[in-house]
Amino acid sequence: xxxxxxxxxxxxxxxxxxxxxxxxxxxxxxxxxxxxxxxxxxxxxxxxxxxxxxxxxxxxxxxxxxxxxxxxxxxxxxxxxxxxxxxxxxxxxxxxxxxxxxxxxxxxxxxxxxxxxxxxxxxxxxxxxxxxxxxxxxxxxxxxxxxxxxxxxxxxxxxxxxxxxxxxxxxxxxxxxxxxxxxxxxxxxxxxxxxxxxxxxxxxxxxxxxxxxxxxxxxxxxxxxxxxxxxxxxxxxxxxxxxxxxxxxxxxxxxxxx
Amino acid sequence: xxxxxxxxxxxxxxxxxxxxxxxxxxxxxxxxxxxxxxxxxxxxxxxxxxxxxxxxxxxxxxxxxxxxxxxxxxxxxxxxxxxxxxxxxxxxxxxxxxxxxxxxxxxxxxxxxxxxxxxxxxxxxxxxxxxxxxxxxxxxxxxxxxxxxxxxxxxxxxxxxxxxxxxxxxxxxxxxxxxxxxxxxxxxxxxxxxxxxxxxxxxxxxxxxxxxxxxxxxxxxxxxxxxxxxxxxxxxxxxxxxxxxxxxxxxxxxxxxx
DNA sequence: CAATATATGTTATAATTATAACATCGCTAT
DNA sequence: ATAGCGATGTTATAATTATAACATATATTG
Numbered sequence: 001x002x003x004x005x006x007x008x009x010x011x012x013x014x015x016x017x018x019x020x021x022x023x024x025x026x027x028x029x030x031x032x033x034x035x036x037x038x039x040x041x042x043x044x045x046x047x048x049x050x051x052x053x054x055x056x057x058x059x060x061x062x063x064x065x066x067x068x069x070x071x072x073x074x075x076x077x078x079x080x081x082x083x084x085x086x087x088x089x090x091x092x093x094x095x096x097x098x099x100x101x102x103x104x105x106x107x108x109x110x111x112x113x114x115x116x117x118x119x120x121x122x123x124x125x126x127x128x129x130x131x132x133x134x135x136x137x138x139x140x141x142x143x144x145x146x147x148x149x150x151x152x153x154x155x156x157x158x159x160x161x162x163x164x165x166x167x168x169x170x171x172x173x174x175x176x177x178x179x180x181x182x183x184x185x186x187x188x189x190x191x192x193x194x195x196x197x198x199x200x201x202x203x204x205x206x207x208x209x210x211x212x213x214x215x216x217x218x219x220x221x222x223x224x225x226x227x228x229x230x231x232x233x234x235x236x237x238x239x240x241x242x243x244x245x246x247x248x249x250x251x252x253x254x255x256x257x258x
Numbered sequence: 259x260x261x262x263x264x265x266x267x268x269x270x271x272x273x274x275x276x277x278x279x280x281x282x283x284x285x286x287x288x289x290x291x292x293x294x295x296x297x298x299x300x301x302x303x304x305x306x307x308x309x310x311x312x313x314x315x316x317x318x319x320x321x322x323x324x325x326x327x328x329x330x331x332x333x334x335x336x337x338x339x340x341x342x343x344x345x346x347x348x349x350x351x352x353x354x355x356x357x358x359x360x361x362x363x364x365x366x367x368x369x370x371x372x373x374x375x376x377x378x379x380x381x382x383x384x385x386x387x388x389x390x391x392x393x394x395x396x397x398x399x400x401x402x403x404x405x406x407x408x409x410x411x412x413x414x415x416x417x418x419x420x421x422x423x424x425x426x427x428x429x430x431x432x433x434x435x436x437x438x439x440x441x442x443x444x445x446x447x448x449x450x451x452x453x454x455x456x457x458x459x460x461x462x463x464x465x466x467x468x469x470x471x472x473x474x475x476x477x478x479x480x481x482x483x484x485x486x487x488x489x490x491x492x493x494x495x496x497x498x499x500x501x502x503x504x505x506x507x508x509x510x511x512x513x514x515x516x
Numbered sequence: 517c518a519a520t521a522t523a524t525g526t527t528a529t530a531a532t533t534a535t536a537a538c539a540t541c542g543c544t545a546t
Numbered sequence: 547a548t549a550g551c552g553a554t555g556t557t558a559t560a561a562t563t564a565t566a567a568c569a570t571a572t573a574t575t576g
Contacts, residue, residue, distance in 0.1 A: 002573090004523075016395055020278040020316045023563075033525050038564075054532055055313015055563065058278045127405070129394060136387060136408070137275045145415050147385070147405025147423060150394070157403050161419040161426075165405060262553075281533075291555050296534075312562060313533065 007032065008040055012059075015050065020058035083213045083237040086258035088112040090235050091175055091211055095120055099172045102201045103131045105156040105194065106177035108211045110134060116141070125169055127162055127197060129155040144169060151193065158193040166200040174205035176231075178212050180219040183247050187228055188221040195223035207232045214239025229253065265290065266298055270317075273308065278316035341471045341495040344516035346370040348493050349433055349469055353378055357430045360459045361389045363414040363452065364435030366469045368392065374399070383427055385420055385455060387413040402427060409451065416451040424458040432463035434489075436470050438477040441505050445486055446479040453481035465490045472497025487511065 010030055014021055023041070027034045041057050044050040051060045088111025095101065097120050103109050105128035113134035116122065124135050127146040135143055146166050148159025176198060180188040187210065189195055202208055202225070210231040217240060228234075229251040237258055248255040268288055272279055281299070285292045299315050302308040309318050346369025353359070355378050361367050363386035371392035374380065382393050385404040393401055404424050406417025434456060438446040445468065447453055460466055460483070468489040475498060486492075487509040495516055506513040 002523095020314070022311050022313065024312075034563080035526085035565095036524055039524085053280050053314060054282075055280070056278070056311060058316070129390075132387075133391075143408035144417075145403075145405040145408060147403040147415065147420055150401035150403060157405065159402075159423055161423040162405060164422075165417055165419040260553095292533080293535095293556085294554055297554085 004040070007036075008044065011037075011040060011044070012049070015057065015059045020056055022056040026057070083239075083258070084108045084111045085115075086237060087211050087213065087235050088115045090256050090258045091209060092116055094173065094209065094233070095122065096172075097121055099123070100170065101125065102166075102171045102174040102176075102205055103135070104128075104174070104176040104198065104201065104211075105131065105154055106211075108177045108213060109175055112175055112211065125166065125171055127157050127166075129157070146197070149193075151191070154191065154194065156194065156197070158197055163196055163200045166197065167204055169204060171201075171205040173207045173209060174201050175209050175211055176201060176226075178210060178216055179221040181210075181212055181216045181228060181244075182218060182220055183228055183244065185220050186224040187226045187231075188224045190221045190223065192223055195225040198225040202226050202230060209233040209235060211235050213237055214241075217241050217244055262298070265294070266302065269295070269298055269302070270307070273315065273317045278314055280314040284315075341497075341516070342366045342369045343373075344495060345469050345471065345493050346373045348514050348516045349467060350374055352431065352467065352491070353380065354430075355379055357381070358428065359383065360424075360429045360432040360434075360463055361393070362386075362432070362434040362456065362459065362469075363389065363412055364469075366435045366471060367433055370433055370469065383424065383429055385415050385424075387415070404455070407451075409449070412449065412452065414452065414455070416455055421454055421458045424455065425462055427462060429459075429463040431465045431467060432459050433467050433469055434459060434484075436468060436474055437479040439468075439470055439474045439486060439502075440476060440478055441486055441502065443478050444482040445484045445489075446482045448479045448481065450481055453483040456483040460484050460488060467491040467493060469493050471495055472499075475499050475502055 007030055011026060014026065014029060023034050023037050027037045030037070041050060041052050045052050048060060050057050084107065087108055091112045092115035095117060099120070100123040102125045103113055110130045113131045116135070116138060118138065118140070121140045123142040123144065125144045125146070126132055126135060127148070129150075132143070132145060135141060144165070146157065146162035148157040148162040150157050178187045179190050182188070189198065208231045210228075210233070212234070214237045228247065231253055233254045233256060234248055235256040235258065240257060245255065247253075265288055269284060272284060272287060281292050281295050285295045288295070299308060299310050303310050307318060308315050342365065345366055349370045350373035353375060357378070358381040360383045361371055368388045371389045374393070374396060376396065376398070379398045381400040381402065383402045383404065384390055384393060385406070387408075390401070390403060393399060402423070404415065404420035406415045406420040408415050436445045437448050440446070447456065466489045468486075468491070470492070472495045486505065489511055491512045491514060492506055493514040493516065498515060503513060505511075
């Protein structure tokens with residue numbers, strides 16, 4: 001790891017502790033010139049990790065900057081950011097007043113959490129820290145959080161009791177993310193605990209919406225939690241392969257491309 | 259409520275959503291001059307509610323500024339702040355490596371969450387947003403969160419499943435807060451849901467530590483969840499009435515006064 | 517090892533924010 | 547009503563931060 005990467009990690013560490021900081025403080029803390037800090041922050045800002053303003057910086061993705069994530073992981077989490085913003089906004093447009101929605105864990109779903117229309121009264125069910133942090137900032141919003149053991153790499157909480165809580169709850173719409181989508185091998189994620197929770201969500205929601213950027217197609221991960229055709233709506237970006245467009249048409253899945 | 263109080267609430271509301279902001283943004287948002295904002299922020303800073311720096315402001319007690327708390331409530335939450343800091347630090351001194359601890363909801367316990375020694379590997383069980391936010395910033399720390407319905411005024415999550423999760427978990431030490439303490443009428447809190455959760459915690463922890471500033475003595479709230487003598491340790495400040503000192507001696511409760 | 521590229525530091529200047537003193541507005545009490 | 551007072555707005559000046567261009571140091575590559 002080069003010195004810049006080290007510094008970027010130190011900056012993020014500092015921000016995780018303090019949420020916000022100033023260029024001055026950072027340059028003093030890290031013993032580098034203010035220009036170096038500025039250039040570092042510029043990088044971090046381009047990747048949507050921090051937000052700068054005259055006099056300071058603040059963490060944007062408080063959640064995603066989980067304590068064990070180093071800079072490279074953060075990069076991954078912020079890749080395809082533009083596409084994900086579009087997907088989140090498109091998902092938010094589906095919402096109606098009094099909807100009871102599940103927001104799954106993941107970085108794509110976080111953009112939905114941010115795009116939730118402030119005016120609509122909603123009930124939100126979730127189980128990931130980044131989602132929770134966005135939702136608790138909202139008003140007009142009942143929150144149900146399924147707790148459990150905290151997983152720092154996915155920012156997700158999981159437990160039998162959490163799954164139980166989801167199972168006795170009913171949602172009008174579930175917004176689910178995935179790490180891999182294959183017509184033949186189904187919709188997959190990377191961890192067993194994610195799979196169990198997602199399955200519970202699929203069981204208890206009226207409408208199931210899959211949120212995934214186009215890099216997820218024709219990719220598999222270890223844990224399959226649903227068939228693609230189990231979903232009612234698929235929201236993705238222009239990069240979706242033609243054969244998946246066809247598949248959606250054939251299976252009656254509403255396709256929303258942003 | 260006069261116009262200044264209204265504005266202070268609006269500022270806090272804005273900060274709750276954005277964590278940090280700038281004088282410029284606030285003055286534009288609220289249509290007042292930057293001087294007015296500055297004077298408002300000066301007030302809020304004096305009360306330890308926000309922290310200002312060149313170019314901006316940020317919330318200090320992110321958790322405590324729950325969205326439904328108005329300005330007057332915030333004041334209450336930050337009262338006895340010095341005593342509470344001491345109590346939190348004293349509680350942190352009790353911790354040993356590999357301890358499994360419960361941190362109850364409340365403002366006093368938040369100071370413990372902040373004072374957790376960074377070096378010690380710990381498992382933390384909690385169910386309140388302000389505690390969670392502090393604990394997730396830490397490393398060397400397994401987190402178990404008991405979820406449920408979110409209560410904005412106490413920042414606490416509660417559900418049968420959450421209680422179930424607590425009940426099947428064992429802790430070496432529980433750090434519990436209270437709204438009222440009476441030798442005759444027991445230890446009380448304000449809400450039924452708080453009581454059920456606290457009771458579950460009392461049942462499943464080896465050592466029970468009560469954290470309360472001295473304003474809580476000889477005060478009762480609606481929901482009783484324990485007798486004072488059920489606790490092994492009581493941490494409070496110098497203001498503790500003499501009769502409670504005696505009571506602790508008689509009942510074998512270790513008293514720590516900060 | 518030289519040559520090049522990249523990262524960091526320095527400086528001067530521009531832009532923004534902070535402070536302080538004073539002016540004005542609007543409420544309250546008589 | 548109006549005098550008085552507190553709250554808010556205005557302005558000029560000081561302090562701080564941002565930007566850009568250039569200089570220097572450090573790392574990389576053939």
